[in-house]
Structures are given as structure tokens and as C-alpha cells.
Amino acid sequence: MKFESKGLINIEIDGDIYDYKLYESLESLSKTKSQRKSAKELNISHTVFNRRILKAEDKLGFKISKKVGNGTVLTQEGLDLLNEFRKYVIQIEKTADVNIVGGHISTGLLESIELPFNANIYSSSDEDAFELARRGAVDILTLDDPLIAFERDLNFIPIAYDYLVLISSPNSKNIESISDLTGLDFVNVNGSAQRLAWNSLQHYDIDYNIKKTVNSQFDAFKLVKNSENLHTFLNASYFKGNELLKFDTRHVISLVKVNEDKSEVDELIRYLATEGQTHIENQGFQPME
Known part of the structure; x- marks a missing residue:
């Protein structure tokens, strides 16, 4: 097409x-x-x-x-x-407003906070958001997972912490230890921080199966809850679940300053690092220490 x-x-x-x-x-x-x-x-x-x-x-x-x-x-x-x-x-x-584009979790966080200026916030995968930022089409790039920033040696600014929780189908067996994850079927979410969960399972020598891949954490949640014996790892800021891999999957939600010419960009960064931290914590994220 x-x-x-x-x-x-x-x-x-x-x-x-x-x-x-x-x-x-x-x-x-x-x-x-x-x-x-x-x-x-x-x-x-x-x-x-x-x-x-x-x-x-x-x-x-x-x-x-x-x-x-x-x-x-x-x-x-x-x-x-x-x-x-x-x-x-x-x-x-071409507007005076600040254009912000990024992953579903990070943009959802910013949409839930009353910002000190007008902003257009667009949600996409981290990869698509980076491509728009690379073209200079946005003022601020937000990342659900700092991997893109690490891979491209970008200067990113942490604004919150998050971690992943295990979500299971209603009739699945109780999972009390990491070894209980052996042989289970999972739903993968493209462009999310789930790589941390998969890396952790590999580190613990856990065999697992990716049965389906979707583009949204909300799609993964609905799929798991309406199926039998399916599991997934989703952000704790939006979903309640088993915290088995809490410390293994802790990661930062971050910003990348793309447009150096708009004063609102620096204003947003200052706001999120100070009084905005209270609002971030109220949205279920862990504030910066």
C-alpha cells in the first residue's frame, strides 16, 4: 500500500x-x-x-x-x-504548541497530567516515534523503554520508574516462583519494555512460548483475560498483577529533547522533575529518587 x-x-x-x-x-x-x-x-x-x-x-x-x-x-x-x-x-x-510523540505508556502518563502549556500528544510505538523525531517533526520524544536511546547514544531524561507485572488468564494455575513460568504460553507486545521480562526468563533458564504478538498492551490484556492459559507482562503503572519480576524489569520512563529552540521544552522538563513528580506518583508510576 x-x-x-x-x-x-x-x-x-x-x-x-x-x-x-x-x-x-x-x-x-x-x-x-x-x-x-x-x-x-x-x-x-x-x-x-x-x-x-x-x-x-x-x-x-x-x-x-x-x-x-x-x-x-x-x-x-x-x-x-x-x-x-x-x-x-x-x-x-506548524503551531506554537509543543508536539510530543512517544510510546503508549509514556504518552498516556503525560496526557493524564495537566501540563503548564498547550501540547499535542501522539501515541505510537517507540520505533515509529523515534522515526518522527529523527525527521525533526516533533519537539519531544517520549520512550516507554530507554533501549532506543541506549542503542543510538541519545541523551535521555528520566522522569519516572516503572516495572512489569505478570498477567494471567483467569483459570491459570497459581504462580509463586520463577520456575512456575516454565513452559507457559505468552502474548508479546511490540515496542514495549517486555524485552526485560524475556531477558530475565532467559537469564533464569526458563523455557517459554510466544503464542501471539500484538501492538498494544491493552490488546494483550484483553486477549489474556479472554483466553485460557495465556500470560503476558505489562506495565505496573496501568495493570495490577503478579510482581514476580518486579526488580528484574524495573526501568525508566524518559524524554528526549528534540527541539532545542522552544522554551516550553525546557519548561516541561523542569516541571516533570519538580512539582510534576507528585502527579506522576499519583498516576501509579514510581517517582525519581
Whole structure:
């Protein structure tokens, strides 16, 4: 599939133009999980909203939304399309606001804190976020896992600590020791700090199986909770679980200053290192020592 930017936030996909209306619809649906709520938010009828999605799906040749219970969510293809729109928005928009892009956990933290200035916060994988930062399209890069910074010798600024907890299917056996993990089936999350868990299991000579890979910790959580005998490791700041590998998987949530010319960048860093630490702790993260 070929993507090409056209205009402000229109993009061309395999010769067809998709404009900002589809982008707005996908952006809204990703948050509301409801076509009716999104239609109301965009001040259009539910019929118009539904037709917009169906028309796009017909042109694209694949589903971008799906029914889940009483709501509607984006498919993985829909999320990928939304992320392409977001990339173009970040690169094209020139505003006084600070553009922040990063991993799902770190951007979720910043979204939950009232920052001392206006900021546009975009969530993606660490790898995609780094690519946007490399192009100079963002002001601040946030990282769920400092591995990218270490590998590229970047100066990163720690703002919090987090660790991973073990999440298991409801009917799974009780796990009391690391040896109990032998032979278990796991869900992997791309671009997350899970590498610390896998490295730890390898260090303890634990044989394990990766049964499925997803792109979101929330997708992994739902998959495990709705399956039998599946397990995963997720961030303790967002999920409650077994702290078996707490000390093995402790890691920093960090920022990388990309734009040196905006005073708000330094202001954010100062704020998060001082009074912002209280807000960080209130969100379930461990403050810097």
C-alpha cells in the first residue's frame, strides 16, 4: 500500500484521496469506541458517520472498524491508517504548541497530567516515534523503554520508574516462583519494555512460548483475560498483577529533547522533575529518587 501526503492532512492511498473528514472520524472513534458518540462529537448524524466509514472500507478493500460488544473499535488496519494520518499532521502542522510523540505508556502518563502549556500528544510505538523525531517533526520524544536511546547514544531524561507485572488468564494455575513460568504460553507486545521480562526468563533458564504478538498492551490484556492459559507482562503503572519480576524489569520512563529552540521544552522538563513528580506518583508510576 502506497501512502502520499496531499494538502493539509489529506493522504493518497493507492491512487485514492482520503481527506481530513476520515481522519477526524478515525481519531474520534479511537477514543469514544462508539459510532454514535463520535457522530455527536463531530456534529453529524450517525448515518453520515457510518456511511463515511463504509465508503472508505469499500475503497480500501479492508475493514477499518469492527463491532465489539455494544461499541465499535478500529481494526489493526484502521489503527495503522490513523497513525499514517497522525504522522502527516505532526509533520505539516506548524503551531506554537509543543508536539510530543512517544510510546503508549509514556504518552498516556503525560496526557493524564495537566501540563503548564498547550501540547499535542501522539501515541505510537517507540520505533515509529523515534522515526518522527529523527525527521525533526516533533519537539519531544517520549520512550516507554530507554533501549532506543541506549542503542543510538541519545541523551535521555528520566522522569519516572516503572516495572512489569505478570498477567494471567483467569483459570491459570497459581504462580509463586520463577520456575512456575516454565513452559507457559505468552502474548508479546511490540515496542514495549517486555524485552526485560524475556531477558530475565532467559537469564533464569526458563523455557517459554510466544503464542501471539500484538501492538498494544491493552490488546494483550484483553486477549489474556479472554483466553485460557495465556500470560503476558505489562506495565505496573496501568495493570495490577503478579510482581514476580518486579526488580528484574524495573526501568525508566524518559524524554528526549528534540527541539532545542522552544522554551516550553525546557519548561516541561523542569516541571516533570519538580512539582510534576507528585502527579506522576499519583498516576501509579514510581517517582525519581
